[in-house]
Amino acid sequence: MDITRLIIVAVGGQGNLLASRVLAEAALLSDVPVRMSEIHGMAQRGGVVESAIVFGDAESTIISDGEADLLVGFEPSETLRALNKANSKTTVITNLSPLPPFTVAIGKGVYPDLNELQDLIRAKASKLIAFDAVALAKDAGNVLAVNMVLVGALIQTGILPLTVENVKETIRTKTKKAFTDMNLKAFDLGFSAAERA
Amino acid sequence: MHKLLTEQPGEKMILLGNEAIARGAVEAGVAFATTYPGTPSSEISLNLFQMSQESDLYFEYGTNEKVALEVAAGAANSGLRTMCMMKHVGLNVAADPLMTLAYVGVTGGMVILTADDPFMFSSQNEQDNRYYGKLSGLPVLEPSSVEEAKNMIVYAFDLSEKLQKPVIFRTTTRINHSTAVVTLGETKPRVTKGDFTKDPFHYVTVPAVSRGLHVTLLEKMAEAEKIAETCEYNFINGEGNWGIICNGVSYNYAVDAIKELDISDKAKILRIGFSFPMPKALITDFLKGCEKVLVIEEGEPFMEEAVKAFAQDAGLTISIKGKDDELFSRLYEFNPAMVRERIAKYFGAAYTPAVVPDLSDVPEIPQRPPNLCAGCSHRATFYAVKKAAEGMDTICPTDIGCYTLGFMPPLSMGDFVIxxxxxxxxxCGFSKATDKKVISFIGDSTFFHSGITGLVNAVFNNHNFTLVILDNSITAMTGHQPNPGVNMDYFNLSGYGQVSIEELVKSLGVKHVTTVKPYRVKKSIAAIKEALDYQGVSVVISQEMCTLYAKSLKKLKARPFYVSDKCKNHRDCINEIACPAFYLEDEKVKIDPVSCVGCMVCAQICPENAILPLKSE
Structure with a gap:
């Protein structure tokens, strides 16, 4: 089976580990081989959390520079930082709602301009899907659903060997019951946002 | 029921490597487990801790790795299947019992798990613990994948019982923190009560006894090597006369590379999963069928050195390479593209490198280093110490925990840690060797782990420094594990003792001991100043529960603050304490009400008293 490589980057607390888990469970449900790797040592202390998910017949659980088919960033500056994982054929999805790192507040860095950031990504990747995922998560009921909004968007691209139905079924069975409706709504909102992009 | 206690052989589950390892231990019938938490091993013990609360599995968090291993050694020599897990540097702490436990051996199967951390994602060094196998004479097993890790743990227990020796199980971060589909196996019943048969001429390691035990250990090593020769975890894949010898995650990268380079008719792989003692006959045979050989292993040239020695013994002169300026480094971790490129280069295979985008026109992206949490009491303590020490020429040795992050500006509290x-x-050394004021920092769990002996030394040798114990009532960095100072009611567990740090420090003979509440800024500064002025060893215990932990226990109800119009933009708040709840908007300081917990430290240092509770607005 062909190999598809996905990188998800986020800031600690944005829920990308749950997003990765949902995708892996959906792969299991779909009989698609899946392996992933996470770096989350300091997640709760505001650091960057990166998941690499490899679908298909591969043994490796990490993804080298330039080899991601799909790059999803939960935070715009982190998407830009992870661009070394992309190549000219990569589809990039990014949330446009910034979470400036603390270094910006103490004057040790300047947050990139969002328009310039999108132009840069467009110039280097094959496609950019960019929208305010936090606003859609709020529409779904809670800012914490931003992870499911982005899962919806990445499924819409059709790049992953997963069906909408299997991912939704996984959201129903593997995320907290109290949040299921909200998560499904967030998924749909992200899916439509990617269609429009 | 805990998902890893499921009795459904054949069921497929998505598991984290560390969950798969814990499941493997359950399938092997592990009855007794000990640890000191350390990334990347921590989730193994977390899962065993949880399972111990709903089964007859015994689990304990030890005060340090040496203690944990010795506790486990007692249980394993009472016949129980025992596991002791730690991060790689933890095995340094446990090295003393390890070396002689290797002589004495075990009667119940015992697995010692060491989680190595190539690239140092969360460690102070990237030592290669396979050498502990060679040093102690104990067998070393290394899985390449999450699924294999589970099965190999079961094998490790069987091997240990067969040899009557502990087995070292070595993982790396990319095994511990990878996730994959795992098929559950059957679980062996746990034997939770054993017995110890006295045999002082075997178990009491006086020189005369140990001289005999060392002979037995060498015999066991020879027996282990024989087993390694035919072990299912040392296997050959593929055909051809290009030879690749690899272990651990390198195997995955090599398999993927051979497929992508389309050289499966030319290259074969010898995967070593039982890596000490190395299977000499198997390797020599493999070498004989190769025109050249590449050894792919992260870390040190552990296998490479053995392979080259075997080739020399067999009179083989083929090229064998591994660690080399042109090929593989001892540094950091490998990745699939790197391994693919080096295989192609060494064997001369056609290769199209991945096209990495040119990012030279991307502006510098502001760094996002990990930071002490909003409202973290460590920040308050560091600020108070900094104020109390104003005008003093200081050296601040620090220690391992969240508070190590205090070395970052603007707190800049932390000058030395090993x-x-x-x-x-x-x-003790800095204060004797220099004329500077020495102020050191240690957390509660680290103090219990290995700070106490240093403090006893300081009292005995009459040193002159101030030790600040940052007591946040939990082992925070590794994910909120208990330690001897923790009230176990918080875990809804009974039957535990609790050690008071203050009483302990006083009982060690420290004459100047103060306990402060770091959120009370002025009082803390005054008390710390007194401690700093004291000639001799003084200890300040700064006590406030970890905010993350307090939130999870619902013991902390956040009462956020805001910056009112009284603000004159002195920015003492940002410049001196740098809490991540602050941000700038139109050049004015704001407080994120979602992050702010209401510790009130910034409110107490604001020269305009401009920081006020949000609800009174």
Whole structure:
């Protein structure tokens, strides 16, 4: 089976580990081989959390520079930082709602301009899907659903060997019951946002 | 029921490597488990801790790795299947019992798990613990994948019982923190009560006894090597006369590379999963069928050196390479593209490198280093110490925990750290060797782990420094594990003792001991100043529960603050304490009400008293 490589980057607390888990469970449900790797040592202390998910017949659980088919960033500056994982054929999805790192507040860095950031990504990747995922998560009921909004968007691209139905079924069975409706709504909102992009 | 206690052989589950390892231990019938938490091993013990609360599995968090291994050694020599897990540097702490436990051996199967951390994602060094196998004479097993890790743990227990020796199980971060589909196996019943048969001429390692035990150990090593020769975890894949010898995650990268380079008719792989003692006959045979050989292993040239020695013994002169300026480094971790490129280069295979985008026109992206949490009491303590020490020329040895992050500006509290407990003992050296004021920092769990002995040394040798114990009532960095100072009611568990740090420090003979509440800024500064002025060893215990932990226990109800119109933009708040709840908007300081917990430290230092509770607005 062909190999598809996905990188998800986020800031600690944005829920990308749950997003990765949902995708892996959906792969299991779909009989698609899946392996992933996470770096989350300091997640709760505001650091960057990166998941690499490899679908298909591969043994490796990490993804080298330039080899991601799909790059999803939960935070715009982190998407830009992870661009070394992309190549000219990569589809990039990014949330446009910034979470400036603390270094910006103490004057040790300047947050990139969002328009310039999108132009840069467009110039280097094959496609950019960019929208305010936090606003859609709020529409779904809670800012914490931003992870499911982005899962919806990445499924819409059709790049992953997963069906909408299997991912939704996984959201129903593997995320907290109290949040299921909200998560499904967030998924749909992200899916439509990617269609429009 | 805990998902890893499921009795459904054949069921497929998505598991984290560390969950798969814990499941493997359950399938092997592990009855007794001990640890000191350390990334990347921590989730193994977390899962065993949880399972122990709903089964007859015994689990305990030890005060340090040496203690944990010795506790486990007692149980394993009472016949129980025992597991002791730790991060790689933890095995340094446990090295003393390890070396002689290797002589004595075990009667119940015992697995010692060491989680190595190539690239140092969360460690102070990237030592290669396979050498502990060679050093101690104990067998070493290394899985390449999450699924294999589970099965190999079961094998490790069987091997240990067969040899009557502990087995070292070595993982790396990319095994511990990878996730994959795992098929559950059957679980062996746990034997939770054993017995110890006295045999002092075997178990009491006086020189005359140990001389005999060393002979037995060498015999066991020879027996282990024989087993390694035919072990299912040392296997050959593929055909051809290009030979690749690899272990651990390198195997995955090599398999993927051979497929992508389309050289499966030319290259074969010898995967070593039982890596000490190395299977000499198997390797020599493999070498004989190769025109050249590449050894792919992260870390040190552990296999490479053995392979080259075997080739020499067999009179083989083929090219064998591994660690080399042109090929593989001892540094950091490998990745699939790197391994693919080096295989192609060494064997001369056609290769199209991945096209990495040219990012030279991307502006510098502001760094996002990990930071002490909003409202973290460590920040308050560091600020108070900094104020109390104003005008003093200081050296601040620090230690291992969240508070190590205090070395970052603007707090800049932390000048030296090498290992757990080193803050206290290095302070003894710094204070004798210099004329500077030495102030050191250690957390509650690290103090219990290995700070106490340093403090006893300081009292005995009459040193002159101030030790600040940052007591946040939990082992925070590794994910909120208990330690001897923790009230176990918080875990809804009974039957535990609790050690008071203050009483302990006083009982060690420290004459100047103060306990402060770091959120009370002025009082803390005054008390710390007194401690700093004291000639001799003084200890300040700064006590406030970890905010993350307090939130999870619902013991902390956040009462956020805001910056009112009284603000005159002095920015003492940002410049001196740098809490991540602050941000700038139109050049004015704001407080994120979602992050702010209401510790009130910034409100107490604002020269305009401009920071006020949000609800009174």
């Amino acid at each position: 290992c757990m407990g080193s803050s206290v003992s290095t302070s």
